[in-house]
Amino acid sequence: MKQQRYDVVIVGGGAAGLSGALTLARARRSVLVIDAGEPRNAPASHVHNYLGRESTPPGELLAIGRGEAAGYGGEIVEGRVASAERLPGEGEDESGFRVVLEGGSTVEARRLLVTTGLVDELPPVPGLAERWGREVLHCPYCHGREVADRPIGVLSTGPLAVHQALMWRQWSDDVTLFRHTGPEPTDEEYEQLAARGVAVVDGEVSGLEVADDRLAGVRLAGGRVVPREALVIQARFTARSAVLESLGLVPVAQEMGGEVIGTYIPTDPVGATEVAGVWAAGNVTRLTEQVIGAAAAGLMAAAAINGDLIAEDTRTAVEARRRG
Known part of the structure; x- marks a missing residue:
């Protein structure tokens, strides 16, 4: 980590996280991706139904994504996030967050995007x-x-x-x-x-x-x-929601055909959670999403986050101008 505070910290470096990082880096935001290195599709030999990348091995697709995000200034580090907490501040959405990694190191962010995916329970x-x-x-x-x-x-x-x-x-x-x-x-x-x-x-x-x-x-x-x-088989899809739970978000059960197939974190259509300043995308919010859909969700969430930051930057600039 090259700095202690970023515009956005992304927890999870799969398709959703890297897509979000690419979008935010291109928007000239400082962005850090913290990746635990446990992609859900690691056992699979190839990714399918991803237009333009059909049959690409999962590891190769992630390597391409890391390179693209890094090419625009995005930072990607290996690590496991233990929890996150809101920092004290005058306004709830302006205060930001502290992200705590296993081992005790911390980093701060104005906004969070959580793309930690899910676990297939067999x-x-x-x-x-x-x-x-x-x-x-x-x-x-x-x-x-x-x-x-x-x-x-x-x-x-x-x-x-x-x-x-x-x-x-x-x-x-x-x-x-x-x-x-x-x-x-x-x-x-x-x-x-x-x-x-x-x-x-x-x-x-x-x-x-x-x-x-x-x-x-x-x-x-x-x-x-x-x-x-x-x-x-029918696996049970359990969201990797520990980071989001540390912020007070609660996973809910998803049913299909009268059967509970797993748990997920609810969001609005662009990934905003019930906690101001926190977005989520990918399988942690949509259990049946495929890789191309997760990437699209990361893009949508990143655009929403950038818009939210623009609004905050504008409020701050107006207040400064009024103060003379």
Whole structure:
């Protein structure tokens, strides 16, 4: 950190944070990105559906973004933020914030942008974590094309499993729904699965079969192995919200199809939180956002922050002029 106070400190150096940093640096703001180096998509081999960067490896995309932000004067440092607090001042939005890193060092900012993302909490089945992002998947738009026409399994742990199976059927005609711990499908759902040729296997899944460092099958508790080359799961999306919680913001549950799929921090359309001077963008606020959407959210939040700073700069200038 080259200075002790910045216009904006960004907590999190993924697509949303770096996009915000690029936008703010181009707006001639002093900006610092503090990145813990734990990108959610690190296990994935490529980023998809990012126009102009299709199939770019995640690490390469971040390296490009860091270089672009730094090229306009943005600073990026490695570190983990422990908490943030508002500094005392005459006006709530003019007082700024102190950001505290693990280890005790601090830095101050007029505004904060938090882009810490989320954590994918996987079902407790042995072997899932080791194959996560490779053959254990959750998003067909991220990975469907790469496993098209292969034998795909869907692990049921909640009421969304039938929806997942029918969705993934778009990419393969060999889809099997493993009942596992999920609810039994309704008669209407059984009819839908049968009409689309989706097999249903009863019994709990006890693990995965791997051969030559590739998923080969799904093992049931009774010992039977069903050959599969990909397994779809429903992860729980938990926002990395500790920094925002230290400022008094509370994560809320998000439901889909009657099931809680995770937690997020509410914001307005441009990322402003309920705490004046604090914005958030990316997966910490929108659990199902893809990389290109997170980058767009970072841009929108940065533009809103710059506008807010312009308003403050103008108020300060007017007050100074009136004082003569």
